[in-house]
Amino acid sequence: MKAPERPAGEPRLTTLSHGGGCGCKIAPGVLAQILKGAAATPVPAELLVGVETADDAAVYRLNDEQALVATTDFFMPIVDDPYDFGRIAATNAISDVYAMGGRPIMALALVGMPIDVLSTATIGRILEGGASVARAAGIPIAGGHTIDSVEAIYGLVALGLVHPKRVRRNADARPGDVLVLGKPLGVGVMSAALKKDRLGDGGYAQMIASTTQLNTPGPDLAAIDGVHAITDVTGFGLAGHALEVARGSGGQVRLDWARVPLLPGVRDLALQGLVTGASGRNWAGYDADVALPEGFDAADRALLTDPQTSGGLLVSCAPSVLDEVIAVFRRHGFDAAAAVGEVRAGTGDGARLVVG
Known part of the structure; x- marks a missing residue:
């Protein structure tokens, strides 16, 4: 597989990842131990889906016809091409809305990048890849948050709507x-x-x-x-x-x-x-x-x-x-x-x- 072109001296994206894509997830047994000690919070009647079954997204009833689907997903590069990395990460994040039976309505970007290692052009291509997927899903990326990070991290907060009876x-x-x-x-x-x-x-x-x-x-x-x-x-x-x-x-x-x-x-x-x-x-x-x-x-x-x-x-x-x-x-x-x-x-x- 031919590596994508990149600025001189810039490393392959995957070399910046200790684990790529959803392989970065904390192992299920370890995660269970971590969550065991998490303090319980009050659960309103409107919360149709929360943390109880490790589902794909939270769902909150707005009215008799609409419920809000809210989820987030982000990870380190699974490929070296920045545009493809952005596309994969965005597709993965939006998927959780579809998995609840919902239709996405908008997203927010989550961006952590080693700005002293990656060029602004490379980081821009990652975001362009994510934006292309959002367009394909028919939604805007309406904002987000950025930090300077040791590893390259990209993903979305994805929001959608679903009829409460179709969750x-x-x-x-x-x-x-x-x-x-x-x-x-x-x-x-x-x-x-x-x-x-x-x-x-x-x-x-x-x-x-x-x-x-x-x-x-x-x-x-x-x-x-x-x-x-x-x-x-x-x-x-x-x-x-x-x-x-x-x-x-x-x-x-x-x-x-x-x-x-x-x-x-x-x-x-x-x-x-x-x-x-x-x-x-x-x-x-x-x-x-x-x-x-x-x-x-x-x-x-x-x-x-x-x-x-x-x-x-x-x-x-x-x-x-x-x-x-x-x-x-x-x-x-x-x-x-x-x-x-x-x-x-x-x-x-x-x-x-x-x-x-």
């Missing part, structure tokens, strides 16, 4: 539901290959196409009565976010690994050991809740736990509306969307996620 949480799946995944997995593996200069131009193009595709099906999916829960697959990997769905439903999620879509070539990259450290941290954080089949390959486990930056929607729906759900994805250009598993009643054996 789709990650915790409302029902036994018997089918799980549909909107995008193929493998972004973390591709980012690991990119850092080691082992991702070709074709692979890079696939990675950018996936991470900059806005999850626009969200509102249309939320309008389907048989769609019970929606989340997006990001830093905790498919396993981590499927576990959130399982815990919220009080049941168990079963994944059919053979049906999970993967980005082209990523399994071969994983077999070569090109995986992120975050996939291992993810596994260590929730392995006790996952049952894998005998002989499950280490490369497949790395993909199951692979941190997805700007990943796809994970939808839990009644079997009767599966065709309609797939049709919505296809209409929005998500050709890889596929049914990948189901939600079952809890078995009492301790495993919340069973992979077959």
Whole structure:
């Protein structure tokens, strides 16, 4: 992969990151320990979604017809091209509004840059990339905040609106539901290959196409009565976010690994050991809740736990509306969307996620 042109003496963006994209997330087990001691705050009746289920965004009822969706997301560079970095970060942040069934209305930029290391032209290109995605989503970036930072950090506060009855949480799946995944997995593996200069131009193009595709099906999916829960697959990997769905439903999620879509070539990259450290941290954080089949390959486990930056929607729906759900994805250009598993009643054996 050819590196982007940059001012003389300026480092590659990824060399400024101790971890890129959603792979920067604090490991789930560590995060649980941190949040355990957080002081509880009063919860007004208008707060429809808060911190209780680790959902994608907060939702606050404004009136009988409107609720405000509020979220934020930011991270360090996952690619070296500043414009692409801005696009990926903005797409990822706005995705959380779509995952709640909402439509974005505006955003605020969060910018932390090492101003003694990066040129103003490079920083400007990052912001231009983010602005291009906001335009594609039909919203303004109406302000924000900037700081001088050791590492390059960019993201958005994203705000949206949703009808209170169309809010789709990650915790409302029902036994018997089918799980549909909107995008193929493998972004973390591709980012690991990119850092080691082992991702070709074709692979890079696939990675950018996936991470900059806005999850626009969200509102249309939320309008389907048989769609019970929606989340997006990001830093905790498919396993981590499927576990959130399982815990919220009080049941168990079963994944059919053979049906999970993967980005082209990523399994071969994983077999070569090109995986992120975050996939291992993810596994260590929730392995006790996952049952894998005998002989499950280490490369497949790395993909199951692979941190997805700007990943796809994970939808839990009644079997009767599966065709309609797939049709919505296809209409929005998500050709890889596929049914990948189901939600079952809890078995009492301790495993919340069973992979077959």
